[in-house]
Amino acid sequence: MPRPSSPLLSPEIIGSAGLALARAGEPFGVNAIARELGVRPSSLYNHVDGMDGILELMRGELVEGYRVEWHGEPWDEFVLAVLRTQRRMYADHPQLVPLLVGKTITHPAVIAAYDDLASVLVDGGFPDDEVLSVIAVIDAFAIGFGLDLASPDEVWQPEGGTRTLGRLIDGAERGSARSDRTFELGVGLLLDSLRARLVGTPPVTGQASSRF
Incomplete structure (x- = not known):
């Protein structure tokens, strides 16, 4: 045969x-x-x-x-691209998140992607002893906002009276518009904090950079 x-x-x-x-x-x-x-x-x-x-x-x-290739751009632009792409990846596959987060990563392609991120952060000036922690923060951010993007249009639905939350919900965006707005606020805060940590100055709380 x-x-x-x-x-x-x-x-x-x-x-x-x-x-x-x-x-x-x-x-x-x-x-x-x-x-x-x-x-x-x-x-x-x-x-x-x-x-x-x-x-x-x-x-x-x-x-x-969903691999993001590095083409020599600054570290913060690369991290932003990684966050946007990973957010979409986790939003597209929310059922896999609890199965994957509890497993040690060994696949060569995944290790290579993390190696790229680690190298970009080190080349960007982050100290060796902080890079793995920064990567963990990036991972947690992407997973959280990926699941947020996959959440229902109505995230909160109070059944009784509230002091403030109900009023805010009534005037708020729904669905992907709400998630996108929240992500942009969060990613601005995260990148501003990382930039500030890199230069050793405290970030301005609540004000995201207009760069992105």
């Missing part, structure tokens, strides 16, 4: 199949991926180390699709 012109299974094929099932709202465990690919579940174990391995392959496929 002739060999197939392309491999039936590979880590990339398995990761892509799992991600496609997740995007469709379908189960994406070992059995589900095997059915999707038309193979026996045991065949997957020749390429992955169980469900943890599948999740890491899915993470790699996901990040590859």
Whole structure:
């Protein structure tokens, strides 16, 4: 029997199949991926180390699709691009967030993306002993605002009287307009704080830079 012109299974094929099932709202465990690919579940174990391995392959496929390449721009412009892209990535895949945040990152493509970010921050002047903390802040910001973008149009709906919140809700934007406005305020505050920390001066609280 002739060999197939392309491999039936590979880590990339398995990761892509799992991600496609997740995007469709379908189960994406070992059995589900095997059915999707038309193979026996045991065949997957020749390429992955169980469900943890599948999740890491899915993470790699996901990040590859939202990768931000550095082209020599200043660190704050690169961080802004990363935040915008990761926000969209997490908003597009909110069901994967709790599964991925509890797993150690090992996929080469994801490690490379973090290495780019770390290198840009170090080259931008951040001290080595703060860079991982800054990256963690960026991650938390992107995840939080990604989930916020995926939240319902009505975030708050008081059932009783309020002193202030109800009045503010009545005049506020809804849906993606609210989320976009909040993100722009937050990203301005974050970048202003990072710039201020870099030069050793306290940020001006509540006033975001007009640069972005």
